[in-house]
Amino acid sequence: MRTVVRLAAGAAASLLLTLSGTVPGNAAPTVATATATAHCTGSGCAGRNPVGTGCDRQARTVRRSAEIGPLVELRYSAACRAAWVRVTHARGGDRIEARNKGGACRPTSCYARTVAPGHSSVYTAMVNDKGIRAWGCLQRRNGNVVCTEAY
Structure with a gap:
């Protein structure tokens, strides 16, 4: 049971780090942008x-x-x-x-x-x-x- 809890906690922490853009080994955090250039006007x-x-x-x-x-x-x-x-x-x-x-x-x-x-x-x-x-x-x-x- 402890192994399952440790695996779940590790997966959750990894997911949070990935979503926050602070992944160990990356030089700078990544930021997702919601804006994109429109293709017409x-x-x-x-x-x-x-x-x-x-x-x-x-x-x-x-x-x-x-x-x-x-x-x-x-x-x-x-x-x-x-x-x-x-x-x-x-x-x-x-x-x-x-x-x-x-x-x-x-x-x-x-x-x-x-x-x-x-x-x-x-x-x-x-x-x-x-x-x-x-x-x-x-x-x-x-x-x-x-x-x-x-x-």
Whole structure:
């Protein structure tokens, strides 16, 4: 029993030293950085995936729908100067759109995604939000439309 306790204590101490960056034999502690360089900015992000470009890393939700039901969020990345829409608690067939200009949904001003059957969340490609207001909408299968305020 003492051997098992000693092994567990040794493993825990080793793990703590590794996580703290103070591993014996290393000249300097390692520090993990949460920031990474974004791969696009403004109009260069239009139509691109926020996860694939790194724009999602420090993004924040700047607007939410106020309706009961699926949560529609307008996400914004200051590093990328771009926005996109994420929906959770939706149903297959519901469609979300990220927009940054008035009128019909056109390339570079609107990107849409449909929630896949059996899923409840999805996010859109990004729209330019550099000096332009963006917003998001959810079109439910039953015809109801819910939008965020512009940001």
